[in-house]
Amino acid sequence: MLRPNMHYKELKDSYLFYNIAQKTKAYLEAHPGTHLYRMGIGDVSLPLCDAVIRALHEGVDDQAHQASFHGYMPECGAPFLREVIAAHYRKRGIMISEEEVFVSGGASDELGDILDLFDKESSALIMEPAYPAYVDANVIAGRKIIHLSAGEWNGFLPEPCQEAAEAGLIYICSPNNPTGASFSREQLAQWVSFANETGAVILFDAAYEAFIEDETIPHSIFEIKGAGTCAIEICSLSKTAGFTGTRLGYTVIPETLERNGMNFREMWVRNRTTKTNGISYILQKGGAAVFSEEGQRQIRENIRYYKENAAVLMKALDSLGIWYCGGKNAPYIWMKCPEGMGSWDFFDHLLNEIQVVGTPGEGFGSCGEGYFRFSTFGDREETKEAAKRLIGLFG
Template structure:
């Protein structure tokens, strides 16, 4: 038997598994420690009421013979796909129902989409980056070229001259850095991808956190994007579905390569390998996109962004350079002189009882930086920053 030896190229453990192990070890030796978690980007506010009520009604439907549903369409029920299309229309983007594919979250689709592409393709990935982009391509044995994201380019790398790529990952607002591309910058990426005959894999999981109306919330707001881009989005951070699981991927019909339609390929892949998202969950997701659901979800997002402002103001008071925190729930801060990111992690855990995410876990260019998230409770954001300010090296 031959095994996929590319798995041996992966790090021993996923970044957040390593963080959880360190925290568990610390708590085992300090059982009374009050540890404030500001590292993993998991939400803490409950689902909006519109979504809860819709799911309760859907549960009742499933309990009656006349309204019971078995297998649903793998690509999603029409009522949710139509709601998503209407949501995009408010951004000025026209989508057809069958260009939208409902999934159990952006993370799954970001990995599964690679089924459509040859393993010999070259992949262009920013560094630092969400680890899933790198690991799923390493598993497949693809050749990866990294784009350096640095202070000098505000952690928003642009198309590299003289570099040929087949697949390109972009995330805006970015995880982990919180940086956001403007229209002109994304227009350059779209032009580059179309010129290269490449595919942009655009992760817009945090689009609902954008507050600046001049910033694009979908790659399809950029002319020419439908011939080169696939967009991934999620209800996880927008509406608290991290434990409920629902997202969607947009594959335009205009996106073709040679004789192959990526829309038809993805439909074939999903109908073969995916059984669809539960009806109850899809009803809850559709309720998020109603007028009342959007209002309620935006209240939760505003709460998180107030947490981000508390974190950002504390860092400004310390004179620390950072990105994010304005159109993103992530704050990407520079480590103090003499500290690498894991050393700062250990300091904050041991002295402040605060957990963040070391930048080195997101790539070599992440070393020297540290990620904090705004997804916690308000009191924890305040106490966490008071503690950080008390131990931060001057």
């Protein structure tokens, strides 16, 4: 008799995006023809840049002819892509080798898969508010979860503390989704020292690093001394280069990362050679173009567009005197709901009064109650109008 993985019963249903969709639908049914300003979606809106499109077409053409056809790709990634990613790190002064870089089908996929490396008895520390999949993937694995609440008192950037000491895994997402808050070099160094002391391993989600402006904010945890013995970095081209629907990511596991005499980089090679047949040649061709000089210039243009959206919203919130974090080094703005409103009350209020849709903070963990997330991935004119309407409502 096969027994299912009964941990699925412990998963809480997430109604966040479902509820948003239902409320939005009901509003549109009651007010036909009304235009909504959608500032809630965490998906990009600009198309892929020219350099990437060209490389993808070339990749497809290669698959059309026997002489250039690519069959099975190396499971850990194509050497041509691993090389340019390692070189990209080295340009920033981080000395990693291509053997420490693994190509993935995307950061969310990798965040799920990589849990295979760790014993089920090791607990996971999750700083909330957080991307809900951090919790759910560990519930599925049957792992104990330590919830660490963040709040305005620490700028949504928790410090190491007693309850974190028993954690095996420590999730850090910086710049953060949903709060946009980003750890400074000093703050991150505290976590690295802490992990090296307790023997924990940090899973560093760097999906939003391309949005960092401030030089005091590290793009990579490997900018911090000591991270090579306590961290795995999971990266994505989704927000960096608009790959949300094209899919590609990469992971860095330093060869110096070991516990109990086991080397995690070697374990991951073994895992990938067992559990995948590699990532599409076509997508890896496209991904490599992101790291070319032309690709880097073009993706910066797209990121600049989103950052100008962020500036529009931040200016509005500044003028209203509303507390927020994020926006400067991140594509998300995390604001305090005015007048002590709850997350969902505020959602209803914005929808009904000014037809603006955002994301209630409570959906990212209970300590997100009373806060609200705006995404800056939308259209410029829509963002401007939403900002204007916010000022009209609360000004």
